[in-house]
Amino acid sequence: MACRGRGGPGQPPSAALSPVSPGSLSASRTSAHNICMVSDFFYPNMGGVESHIYQLSQCLIERGHKVIVVTHAYGTRKGIRYLTNGLKVYYLPLKVMYNQSTATTLFHSLPLLRYIFVRERVTIIHSHSSFSAMAHDALFHAKTMGLQTVFTDHSLFGFADVSSVLTNKLLTVSLCDTNHIICVSFTSKENTVLRAALNPEIVSVIPNAVDPTDFTPDPFRRHDSIITVIVVSRLVYRKGTDLLSGIIPELCQKYPDLHFIIGGEGPKRIILEEVRERYQLHDRVRLLGALEHKDVRNVLVQGHIFLNTSLTEAFCMAIVEAASCGLQVVSTRVGGIPEVLPESLIILCEPSVKSLCEGLEKAIFQLRSGMLPAPEDIHNIVKTFYTWRNVAERTEKVYDRVAEEAVLPMDQRLDRLISHCGPVTGYIFALLAVFNFLFLVLLRWIIPDSIIDVAVDATGPRGTWTHQHPHSEDKVEDSGKCKTR
Structure with a gap:
C-alpha cells in the first residue's frame, strides 16, 4: 500500500510516497517480464543492496515474472546456484578490484553477459548501485543489444572531491540513455538527478522495505x-x-x-x-x-x-x-x-x-x-510503513512503462552520448559504444544467437518452484521467501 506523508506522530515518512510523477507510471499490468538483476553486491556478501535485490526478486517471482541475478564469484561460489523459489544466480569468474567491485574494461564482460541475456531470454536489465562496475557494464551492453534498462541508485555522492567527480561523470554516461532510474528516497533522487544531469521525469522514488515478521521485539x-x-x-x-x-x-x-x-x-x-x-x-x-x-x-x-x-x-x-x-x-x-x-x-x-x-x-x-x-x-x-510487496508492485509499473518504450537505434544513441556527456567525454564513449557494437557483431558471427541453448525456467506460473534444474550440479539453497506481510 502507498504510505502517507509525514504529518505527525505515528504517520509514515514521506519517502514511502508513490513515485514522484503521479500517473506517469501505467497502473495497468501488461505482461510478465524476463528480468536480469545485475550487481557486484549479492549474497553471500551482506548489506542493504544485497538484501534489496534478493527480496525484490522473490516478490517479482511470486508475481509471475522470471528473474535471474548476475554477480561475480565469491570464493568457491562460482557458476550457477539456485536460491529459494528457483531464483537463479550466475556467479561469474570476474576479477574483483576493490571493495567487492569488479575491475572493468567494458569489453571483457560482454561475451559472458551477452550469452546469459540470450540464454535466459532477458528483456529488461535492472542494475543496482553506483559503486558496482558490473552494473554499469550491463547497462552499456544491454543498450548495445537493444534491451530495456532500469537502474536503482542506493547511494549518495558528493560533488567536490576527485573520486566523486569521476564517479559522477561515469554515472552521467551510464544513465544518459537508461530507460528509467529508481532512487530509494527523495534526497537520493535529488542527488542522482544533479550528479547525472537527468530529466527528473524518468526518476522515481521507491523506498526500501523490511519484513516485520523477521524483526519482532523480544x-x-x-x-x-x-x-x-x-x-x-x-x-x-x-x-x-x-x-x-x-x-x-x-x-x-x-x-x-x-x-x-x-x-x-x-x-x-x-x-x-x-x-x-x-x-x-x-x-x-x-x-x-x-x-x-x-x-x-x-x-x-x-x-x-x-x-x-x-x-x-x-x-x-x-x-x-x-x-x-x-x-x-x-x-x-x-x-x-x-x-x-x-x-x-x-x-x-x-x-x-x-x-x-x-x-x-x-x-x-x-x-x-x-x-x-x-x-x-x-x-x-x-510494520505498516514499508513492505516488499508494495516495492515489487511499484517496480513492476516501472517495468511495464519501459517495456513499451522504443529502443534507440545506434546512430541516435551516439548522438545522445555526445550531446549529453559533452564534446570530450561524449566522443570518447561514443567511440567505445561503436567498438562495443562491432565486438557484439563479431560475437554474433562466431556464436550466433540461434545456436545458444535456451535455459529451462526453474519457476512455473505465479512463481511456483518446478524443480526442473537444467544442470545437475546446481545447488538449491533455502535463503528465505518473498517478504509480503
Whole structure:
C-alpha cells in the first residue's frame, strides 16, 4: 500500500510516497517480464543492496515474472546456484578490484553477459548501485543489444572531491540513455538527478522495505539492569566509525551501566579495538564481527537503543529493522535518513561526537523515566510503513512503462552520448559504444544467437518452484521467501 506523508506522530515518512510523477507510471499490468538483476553486491556478501535485490526478486517471482541475478564469484561460489523459489544466480569468474567491485574494461564482460541475456531470454536489465562496475557494464551492453534498462541508485555522492567527480561523470554516461532510474528516497533522487544531469521525469522514488515478521521485539532478551546500545554497521569511514570511537569512552565514563554491542566488520574495526583496550572496556564493549542477516534480529533485541553514525546514507534499512524490533533509534541527520522514520521514533543528531552524545543521553533519560513506547507498540507502528510487496508492485509499473518504450537505434544513441556527456567525454564513449557494437557483431558471427541453448525456467506460473534444474550440479539453497506481510 502507498504510505502517507509525514504529518505527525505515528504517520509514515514521506519517502514511502508513490513515485514522484503521479500517473506517469501505467497502473495497468501488461505482461510478465524476463528480468536480469545485475550487481557486484549479492549474497553471500551482506548489506542493504544485497538484501534489496534478493527480496525484490522473490516478490517479482511470486508475481509471475522470471528473474535471474548476475554477480561475480565469491570464493568457491562460482557458476550457477539456485536460491529459494528457483531464483537463479550466475556467479561469474570476474576479477574483483576493490571493495567487492569488479575491475572493468567494458569489453571483457560482454561475451559472458551477452550469452546469459540470450540464454535466459532477458528483456529488461535492472542494475543496482553506483559503486558496482558490473552494473554499469550491463547497462552499456544491454543498450548495445537493444534491451530495456532500469537502474536503482542506493547511494549518495558528493560533488567536490576527485573520486566523486569521476564517479559522477561515469554515472552521467551510464544513465544518459537508461530507460528509467529508481532512487530509494527523495534526497537520493535529488542527488542522482544533479550528479547525472537527468530529466527528473524518468526518476522515481521507491523506498526500501523490511519484513516485520523477521524483526519482532523480544523484551525478555534485554537486561533491564543495564542500558545496551546496539550498532550494526560496516566498520568503514562512510558509516561514521570514527565518531563511534569518540562516543564510546565519553558515555561509558559518564554512565557506568551503559554497554555497547557492535556487529559488523571492516577496516575501521582496529580503531574500536584500540578504544576498548585503552579505556579497559572489554566487559562493556562487545565486538561481534561480521553477522549473517538471519542473526541481526537476535542481536537487535538485546538492546534498548540503536545508534547509527553514518556520514552519508540514501535510505538506511538498518534503522527500520531496529525500530521494527522495538528499539529507540538515535541517528545522524544525513542524506535520506530524516525521511525514513517519523520524529516520534528517531532522535536526529548532527554528525559530530558532541551531538550524538547529546542524542544518546536524551534517549537514556527517556528510557529511565519510562517515556519511551513499549517495543511492541513501536513494532506495530513500523510494520505498516514499508513492505516488499508494495516495492515489487511499484517496480513492476516501472517495468511495464519501459517495456513499451522504443529502443534507440545506434546512430541516435551516439548522438545522445555526445550531446549529453559533452564534446570530450561524449566522443570518447561514443567511440567505445561503436567498438562495443562491432565486438557484439563479431560475437554474433562466431556464436550466433540461434545456436545458444535456451535455459529451462526453474519457476512455473505465479512463481511456483518446478524443480526442473537444467544442470545437475546446481545447488538449491533455502535463503528465505518473498517478504509480503
